[in-house]
Amino acid sequence: MHSSATQAAKVVAFLVAVTACTNPSPTDTDYSPSSNAPMAQSQERTEPPSTSTGQPTGQEDDTAADAVDPSNGVIAQPAAPPSILQTVRLSNDDRALIYETAQVGTAACMSDLGYDYEWPSYEELNPDGPNMAVTESDARQYGYRLLPSWAETPLSPADLRSQSDESYRRALTGEPEQPDGCNGIAHTRAYDDQGTYAELDQLIGQAIVDARVEVDLSDEYTALNQEWSACMADRGFVYNSPPEPLSRFVGGGGSVTPEESDTRIADLRCQYDAAYERTYGELVNARVAVWAESNQATIDQAATARAEYLNGLAQYRTELGLVP
Secondary structure, three states, rough: OOOHHHHOOOOOOHHHHHOOOOOOOOOOOOOOOOOOOOOOOOOOOOOOOOOOOOOOOOOOOOOOOOOHHHOEEEEEOOOOOOOHHHHOOOOHHHHHHHHHHHHHHHHHHHHHHOOOOOOOOOHHHOOOOOOOOOOOHHHHHHHOOOOOOHHHOOOHHHHHHHOOOOHHHHHHHOOOEEOOHHHHHHHHHHOOOOOHHHHHHHHHHHHHHHHHHHHHHOHHHHHHHHHHHHHHHHOOOOOOOOOHHHHHHHOOOOOHHHOOOHHHHHHHHHHHHOOOHHHHHHHHHHHHHHHHOOOOHHHHHHHHHHHHHHHHHHHHHHHHOOOO
């Protein structure tokens, strides 16, 4: 059964299920290891969880941002290079459009049944944009914890009403054994009618995951971590790679200690100095390029299927009175 707007937005990265078996991110930052928002403890990663930029896993910008000098209080680094497969994957703009379509479709269906339906905008659910930089004060205050802007999203008006109004909930979500509520109907049109794109995108996502795994075992990645580790040692911290302090501090509970804050700041600065995210991305990019040379037919098919899916989405938007 489909949930309402707040929960739906948690999978607005175009139903990560299209690349579900190994959880590759269907974004233009397929080659980026970074996530300022610490990962949930249950989330598995196949890439090193760098902590330099503020993009949550699964979010991306369509252009690479310039590095920001940490001397001005903002800690960023050269962004990862764009995926060479970005033209066959869904962009942040695509996902925003898909999310809007699903919500407007839900609202139209609910209106036909005599109910109002309100939902948070895509921007409200992604308040800091895809490439939020981390200020030193953020790092000192929150350490490796989730920044407030990425904290748990409050329940939407529709969620709240569903808890107290059974007829409204039934209209919105249907029943578990028959998810034919307005939310499910709209989501099927906006998200699920992908045709062959889901399968092809999963193949591409798996190729990117495989490239990450290969990078993680490479001498180049070892050298990158050694550069970062040496920088950390110069600042008085002994770690072999960025996942180590992240694993140590995230989810620890309690208040942020001075040690955590100092470690976080040193980690961010050392990743900046090593251009950690960009370097890692370039290593993955090189390996994906080798795969692409041997799989051009799959890439071409995915591009066609993506276009067909987005064309179908545009038709649904037209039905809803939206700009295609």
